Amino acid sequence: MQDSFIAAPPKELVLEEGFRFSHGETIAPFRIAYETFGELNADKSNAILVCHALSASAHAAGRYSEGDEKPGWWDGLIGYGKGIDLDKYFVICANLPGSPFGTTAPHSIDPATGKPYGSRYPWPTIEDMVHSQKLLLDRLGITHLRSIAGGSLGGMQVLMWAALYPELMDSIIAMATGCAVPVQGIAWHIIGRKIIESDARFRGGDYYEDPEPLRGLQVARMVGHMTYLSAEALQRKFGRRRRGTTRQFEIDSYFEHQGRKFAGLYDANSYIRVQAGMDEMDLAEQFGTLEEAFAKWRGKSLLISFDTDWLFPVEEAERIETAMRTNGVDVRHEPIASTNGHDTFLIDYDLITPPVRQFLGSL
């Protein structure tokens, strides 16, 4: 992508008084890493909050330098002239509590002990993620958003925003997501967690003195990859093909590569916590019904789902669509045919850009 721009370096908000998690614990001081893209206009009316998914960071778009090989995680959608157009909008993305990319995380040093929080780090909820973003917006003096957008876990935050702060934004864009993780996703998350926890070197979460990457995290990531890939994509990319002249299946080689790469970048305590946070969210359970969850939400809503996504099937978006429509909300649901499963929202920008562009243009 030659057309990605040079992004500003990450910024940091330090909450000296700390951040209080839903389950009651407070971590102080608490740092929130965030990035902004484009320019905030004079009346602060052009801001869009973007919420990131499991393995991503606040670096949603652009490159840090000319030679930077890897642009932000949603660079295909966010940029000058792109679907979320930085000529018009000011985009904010914050690293969520629990994630290891700058925000105070399990691997961060606890000033009280001089050691990483490790097993003592709280288990963040989706509400915690939303609250941390709300605190950031307050500090930035942004009291209203044009939109909030995200996919997967990011989309769950978007929906939680609509339930908790329905008057703060004009619209929401939620892709490949739902108001609760269906049982298949929960089951795979649970299995991934058990794989990590059964790695003897995990030591209950206090493994930071061990220099070796955790094999459990590598293998858990392989499970994760399976849930992001559609059967079609698996067949097309790998099938039963062997690696070179060996008997090793190509999918095996791919798993090992992805597992090692991920374990070098991510943190096991973060992985199990963020996934558990996803699993715990259930707006219908929390508010009684989905209609109740969105009782005060009146903004325009764009839902995008993918027919090969089996982590968040099209029916999940349909449930939200029905609830919002019952409440009289102007909701548009775009079920998109794709071959890339859950990850379509990170891959097929030709599919997601037109509805996003049209939706934002209609506001």
Added chain:
Amino acid sequence: MQDSFIAAPPKELVLEEGFRFSHGETIAPFRIAYETFGELNADKSNAILVCHALSASAHAAGRYSEGDEKPGWWDGLIGYGKGIDLDKYFVICANLPGSPFGTTAPHSIDPATGKPYGSRYPWPTIEDMVHSQKLLLDRLGITHLRSIAGGSLGGMQVLMWAALYPELMDSIIAMATGCAVPVQGIAWHIIGRKIIESDARFRGGDYYEDPEPLRGLQVARMVGHMTYLSAEALQRKFGRRRRGTTRQFEIDSYFEHQGRKFAGLYDANSYIRVQAGMDEMDLAEQFGTLEEAFAKWRGKSLLISFDTDWLFPVEEAERIETAMRTNGVDVRHEPIASTNGHDTFLIDYDLITPPVRQFLGSL
């Protein structure tokens, strides 16, 4: 099932000269555990071979005693008056090489060392499984079979039989199976194997002095369960329900129960070997095309597939159907609507009994 009969105790064939595996190793002596059900008629023309799947044994039907709570694994299909009717047929089932239920297995004592074979046990192929059954039939003096039947891995053996010994039987019945495991199944098998192998206590397969069950096998079995269950069954049985008044998801509790139960019955070395054997089979690769694989097969063929089975989708049976039809074989494919996924062939006897009964009646 009050109507299951009292089965004879397991029998054993001892090959003093040993069994030679496809990859070249020989284990001697080699024991094959098997069971027979019903009566062989005078001209030995009423025998049906049944091939078992991953976690099963030679105990295909009946109970060992009146108080025996658990009948054989296909007791719903095999019995007096049932789909495979013991009033008419003599049924044989042998425990396959690599499986831990009586046939010489990785946990068996190597007389040369006085210790279990462990990591030195060969990696059996589906051909090895078929050859062991052929040896057994030879010793029993059975030179012709009315049919060979099986589901999943058992069905793969059935198809290998049709490719290797096309003149030995009048017919085949293969359910929830294919001529090769599609990439999704391979991927989950590989992940299961990595989970087992990354358990520090697995020690490369030489763990038999360790009295504790292997956590890796428990967790790998949870992955297996996910591949046998349909999305519908998961939703119906568990959904997002919690266990009692706790926050633990019911699916988590189910996983732990099934994982512990399985690890108490099965053996990790067997698990990884039998699954690897499944993954290696590919009749189209082995013979050039499926038509070539079945070039000499002329018997009547019944294929049964289930629309919610994503380990062996309906399309796998369709490929076999097409190849056999091209060869002029009298093949019947029954794609059955079910909600129990891959495991339908072990659960919904009301669905599988009618086509099996009709098919055997038509021979």
